[in-house]
Amino acid sequence: MNEALRYVLLAALFLFLYRVVRVVGEDLRAASRELDRPWAVLLVEEGPGLSPGEAFAVRGEALLGRGTGNDVAVPDPEAGPRHARLVASGDSFWLEDLGCPGGTYVNGRRLEAPAPVRHGDRVRVGSTVFRFLQPRGPRAAGV
Amino acid sequence: MHPAGTLPTKGVWWRGAELYALALAVGLAGAALVHANKHPQDPPLALLYVAAALLAFPAVDRVLQAGESVLLPVTALLVAVGLVTTYRLQPHLVAYQAAWVCGGLALSVASFRLACRPVNPQRLVTPLAALLVTVSLFPWGWAWVGRGLVIRTPAEAAVVDVASELAKLLALALGVAELPREKVRGYVAAAWAAAATLWLLRGDVGTAAVMVWVVLALAYCAGAPLRSVVAAAGGFLVMGVLAYFTIPQVAERLRGWVNPWADRLGVGYPLVQSLFAMAAGGLIGAGPGAGYPELVPQSHAGFVLAAVAEEWGFSGVVALVAAYAVWTGRAVRAAGQAKVPWLRLLAAGAAALVGSQAFLAAAGAAALLPPTDVAMPFVSARGVSAAVHLALVGAVLAAPRARGELPWGTG
Amino acid sequence: MGDRLRSLAALHIGLFAVVAAWVGYWQVVRGPDVAHHPENPRLLLAEDRVQRGRILDRRLEILAHSVRRGGRTVRVYPKKEVFAHPVGYRSLLLGKAGLEASADAELVGMAEAESWPALRPRAGRPRRGLDVVTTLDARLQREAWLALGPRAGAVVVVELSGGVLASASRPGFDPNHLEERWAELRWSPSSPLVDRALSGLYPPGRPFGIVVLSAALSRGLVNLHSPVDCGGAGSQRIRLVRDILTGDCDRALVQLGVALGGRVLREVAEAVGLGQLPATDVPAAAGALPELDGRDRDVLARVASGDGGMLVSPLHMAAVAATVARGGERVSPYFVQAVRGELGIVDRAPVRPATRILAPEVAQAVVEAMKVSGKGGMPAVTGVVRAGRRSVGWFVGIGSAQQPRLAVAVLVEGAREEVAAAVAQKVVEAALRVIR
Numbered sequence: 001m002n003e004a005l006r007y008v009l010l011a012a013l014f015l016f017l018y019r020v021v022r023v024v025g026e027d028l029r030a031a032s033r034e035l036d037r038p039w040a041v042l043l044v045e046e047g048p049g050l051s052p053g054e055a056f057a058v059r060g061e062a063l064l065g066r067g068t069g070n071d072v073a074v075p076d077p078e079a080g081p082r083h084a085r086l087v088a089s090g091d092s093f094w095l096e097d098l099g100c101p102g103g104t105y106v107n108g109r110r111l112e113a114p115a116p117v118r119h120g121d122r123v124r125v126g127s128t129v130f131r132f133l134q135p136r137g138p139r140a141a142g143v
Numbered sequence: 144m145h146p147a148g149t150l151p152t153k154g155v156w157w158r159g160a161e162l163y164a165l166a167l168a169v170g171l172a173g174a175a176l177v178h179a180n181k182h183p184q185d186p187p188l189a190l191l192y193v194a195a196a197l198l199a200f201p202a203v204d205r206v207l208q209a210g211e212s213v214l215l216p217v218t219a220l221l222v223a224v225g226l227v228t229t230y231r232l233q234p235h236l237v238a239y240q241a242a243w244v245c246g247g248l249a250l251s252v253a254s255f256r257l258a259c260r261p262v263n264p265q266r267l268v269t270p271l272a273a274l275l276v277t278v279s280l281f282p283w284g285w286a287w288v289g290r291g292l293v294i295r296t297p298a299e300a301a302v303v304d305v306a307s308e309l310a311k312l313l314a315l316a317l318g319v320a321e322l323p324r325e326k327v328r329g330y331v332a333a334a335w336a337a338a339a340t341l342w343l344l345r346g347d348v349g350t351a352a353v354m355v356w357v358v359l360a361l362a363y364c365a366g367a368p369l370r371s372v373v374a375a376a377g378g379f380l381v382m383g384v385l386a387y388f389t390i391p392q393v394a395e396r397l398r399g400w401v402n403p404w405a406d407r408l409g410v411g412y413p414l415v416q417s418l419f420a421m422a423a424g425g426l427i428g429a430g431p432g433a434g435y436p437e438l439v440p441q442s443h444a445g446f447v448l449a450a451v452a453e454e455w456g457f458s459g460v461v462a463l464v465a466a467y468a469v470w471t472g473r474a475v476r477a478a479g480q481a482k483v484p485w486l487r488l489l490a491a492g493a494a495a496l497v498g499s500q501a502f503l504a505a506a507g508a509a510a511l512l513p514p515t516d517v518a519m520p521f522v523s524a525r526g527v528s529a530a531v532h533l534a535l536v537g538a539v540l541a542a543p544r545a546r547g548e549l550p551w552g553t554g
Numbered sequence: 555m556g557d558r559l560r561s562l563a564a565l566h567i568g569l570f571a572v573v574a575a576w577v578g579y580w581q582v583v584r585g586p587d588v589a590h591h592p593e594n595p596r597l598l599l600a601e602d603r604v605q606r607g608r609i610l611d612r613r614l615e616i617l618a619h620s621v622r623r624g625g626r627t628v629r630v631y632p633k634k635e636v637f638a639h640p641v642g643y644r645s646l647l648l649g650k651a652g653l654e655a656s657a658d659a660e661l662v663g664m665a666e667a668e669s670w671p672a673l674r675p676r677a678g679r680p681r682r683g684l685d686v687v688t689t690l691d692a693r694l695q696r697e698a699w700l701a702l703g704p705r706a707g708a709v710v711v712v713e714l715s716g717g718v719l720a721s722a723s724r725p726g727f728d729p730n731h732l733e734e735r736w737a738e739l740r741w742s743p744s745s746p747l748v749d750r751a752l753s754g755l756y757p758p759g760r761p762f763g764i765v766v767l768s769a770a771l772s773r774g775l776v777n778l779h780s781p782v783d784c785g786g787a788g789s790q791r792i793r794l795v796r797d798i799l800t801g802d803c804d805r806a807l808v809q810l811g812v813a814l815g816g817r818v819l820r821e822v823a824e825a826v827g828l829g830q831l832p833a834t835d836v837p838a839a840a841g842a843l844p845e846l847d848g849r850d851r852d853v854l855a856r857v858a859s860g861d862g863g864m865l866v867s868p869l870h871m872a873a874v875a876a877t878v879a880r881g882g883e884r885v886s887p888y889f890v891q892a893v894r895g896e897l898g899i900v901d902r903a904p905v906r907p908a909t910r911i912l913a914p915e916v917a918q919a920v921v922e923a924m925k926v927s928g929k930g931g932m933p934a935v936t937g938v939v940r941a942g943r944r945s946v947g948w949f950v951g952i953g954s955a956q957q958p959r960l961a962v963a964v965l966v967e968g969a970r971e972e973v974a975a976a977v978a979q980k981v982v983e984a985a986l987r988v989i990r
Binding site: 360363364366407415418419421422423424425426435438448452456457460461464465467468471472475476478479491494495498499501502505506509510511 | 556558559560562563566567569570571572573574576577578580581582584585586587588589591593594595596599
Binding site for chain 2: 017
């Protein structure tokens with residue numbers, strides 16, 4: 001009984017480590033992929049919970065929405081918990097509305113389907129407005 | 144057209160749950176073995192404490208939704224090992240240790256929330272510097288008061304423990320607040336030097352070394368020239384040599400380390416016993432509760448690695464050390480993802496704080512370095528240490544989340 | 555910035571790798587050496603979790619066993635003081651002695667795997683050690699003990715194979731009550747803790763003549779019918795070599811030793827085992843054999859008469875007599891004949907190839923001479939020597955004249971050789987009954 005428990009202990013210990021190493025490895029691979037993916041900045045222009053001039057860096061993919069679980073946390077009562085998604089494809093970013101009642105707007109036009117966004121576009125989520133900036137510079141900025 | 148709908152979503156919930164379940168399995172299996180081997184007559188209350196402390200981790204994860212899938216589970220594993228060794232060596236303390244862990248987790252939620260707000264710690268530099276020196280002076284004052292009252296207070300050791308943990312944390316906080324500036328102010332550097340010297344003078348090389356290590360790691364990450372970091376480290380080593388010649392406790396430790404076998408009943412006793420314990424453990428160990436780690440002095444605190452080595456074997460040591468390596472790696476990763484300068488430094492400094500203490504404690508117990516009384520973060524049966532480091536975990540988890548001004552390198 | 559973070563992580567992870575490798579070295583590579591270090595307190599502590607094996611006599615009578623008494627395990631010695639010396643004792647306070655010390659590894663069950671992990675308890679259940687079966691005979695040991703009576707002395711009876719049938723020493727002590735009487739025993743002037751049979755060292759006296767005569771005969775210096783000058787006056791002056799051990803002719807024995815020379819004398823004494831550890835499996839004293847090569851006549855004369863710094867134990871002398879009785883093949887005494895586990899015999903005493911050190915004719919001739927000095931009884935040599943301030947009576951003999959089957963050495967402190975001879979007579983009669 002005790003002997004069995006000892007091996008359960010060792011097995012749990014090393015299964016844990018194996019799982020952790022798998023996750024760490026996946027994340028490292030994802031990070032190196034991420035470095036090759038385009039990056040952009042969402043600069044706050046106006047919004048209830050954010051001050052103009054604050055910025056969010058986006059690399060590869062980002063979730064926009066209320067609450068800290070999002071990459072771009074928008075403390076805006078009109079924004080949905082998971083409001084929109086920004087996804088890099090090739091060299092450019094696509095914006096996707098995740099079906100919140102408020103809707104997502106690019107340059108004042110409501111998004112019906114995922115659409116590409118360009119440098120300088122205005123993105124509105126709830127009542128928060130971002131300026132989308134995608135500088136074409138050196139990729140690895142150390143972020 | 145981009146197939147956005149098929150992209151994997153972030154934060155797979157069961158991945159974290161599996162890791163927490165495994166950490167819980169380690170804690171419960173270890174505690175059950177200790178119970179069966181050591182206290183078969185008593186009611187198995189310790190299992191309840193262990194379960195309660197370890198189940199608090201997924202709860203906190205759920206509340207924070209930090210999106211970091213490894214750091215908190217690895218912390219839970221370290222805490223599981225710690226609770227089992229506490230139950231093994233200080234069975235009367237296991238309830239307190241579990242309570243400290245739960246309190247530390249509550250603090251981590253608070254520190255996560257705090258770090259997510261737009262805080263500017265720059266204003267805190269002066270109070271932090273003052274507090275650091277005060278805390279470092281506290282054990283001296285306490286000893287002086289005790290002598291005046293002609294009582295040897297049994298609480299003195301506890302006071303020194305708390306002061307040591309706080310001093311290390313304050314040294315980190317001061318760096319986090321000060322170092323995003325271009326140039327370090329003179330009185331801040333003086334506060335660090337004074338605190339490290341005060342601990343060194345007490346013969347507590349471990350606390351002084353951890354403080355210096357953390358501050359230098361912070362300075363390095365903040366962009367200080369490598370030359371000055373190496374020079375400062377060299378300066379600390381020179382002070383250590385001076386301490387060897389002037390402070391008897393330090394000299395004794397060092398002689399016990401250079402050749403522990405020469406005086407194995409005197410200064411070499413702890414190290415020789417520690418090596419015996421490790422040798423007795425072998426590859427897979429005796430099993431929790433089936434060895435004799437109580438023969439090693441301080442095996443519940445600084446020499447906890449000897450206890451793990453004897454009862455969990457070399458495999459347990461590898462798992463423990465690997466867990467610390469993953470912990471520091473993930474904390475540094477969080478630093479890399481941080482968007483706010485001070486949080487980036489905080490995460491890097493937390494990695495250095497936990498990494499340096501784990502390394503100094505492990506190397507000291509294994510006679511790789513002279514032993515210092517540094518506790519192993521999360522594992523040693525020192526409640527304050529566990530709570531302080533758990534509180535830090537919250538801030539590290541917040542680092543990639545918290546928003547702030549334009550990140551570096553974009554301008 | 556990113557590079558600096560990466561090197562910070564790399565530094566810490568590298569340091570952890572160094573620690574893991576270092577611990578692995580001490581734990582796995584050097585682990586077995588360090589774990590077996592005699593000062594490792596785990597060795598003693600781990601024994602408490604092992605049910606220590608029993609010590610048995612040749613008929614499996616219990617000489618020592620472990621009994622649960624009031625929640626703890628106690629070592630019990632049912633034969634009390636009779637077997638105190640050869641069996642010894644084991645106490646957490648006082649350590650171990652006798653067979654309890656020398657057969658310790660077997661008694662705690664280490665002989666199975668001979669490694670530290672084997673000692674570790676399996677899931678908390680006490681393991682059983684192995685039983686040690688000795689060559690001793692409980693009845694004969696009791697006879698020897700009783701025959702010695704209240705006198706200080708020792709009796710050793712050895713089979714010609716080397717198995718020790720009895721090894722008694724007086725005064726003794728009760729190993730069941732050792733700890734409470736330790737101080738008294740330790741400082742008693744009669745030294746009851748010393749095993750006179752194995753560790754008591756005395757000058758051999760006339761019985762050393764067996765060695766001198768063996769050397770002289772094997773070098774062809776004399777034969778049994780050579781005349782020797784015994785000194786004194788009258789018709790008793792000139793005798794034959796066969797009478798040389800009787801005690802009337804010590805002068806001739808000394809002259810024979812001097813004539814042989816130091817080198818030869820020492821060579822033969824060493825060959826029969828003097829000056830060396832007499833037994834293979836219990837702690838016993840090696841004794842002393844002085845350097846003789848190139849020494850002058852006086853030194854040689856004193857050694858040839860069984861003194862001059864030479865020291866032997868009764869076990870040594872029993873081995874010498876047994877060697878002669880076995881026709882010149884060296885006899886090395888041993889105490890452990892087998893080690894038994896729960897499933898049967900695990901290990902037996904190794905059978906050593908016989909080493910011949912004397913020609914059979916020489917051994918036979920020495921036995922003839924011993925028959926003469928035994929005066930019609932068993933072949934034997936007796937003698938009295940001074941050891942310190944008292945005289946010590948020796949009797950070294952071979953059990954029975956018709957068919958040599960065992961050798962006996964008796965030593966009695968503060969008494970004449972006749973007393974030793976009387977003790978030996980009783981013991982050998984009992985022994986011949988026992989080994990039938």
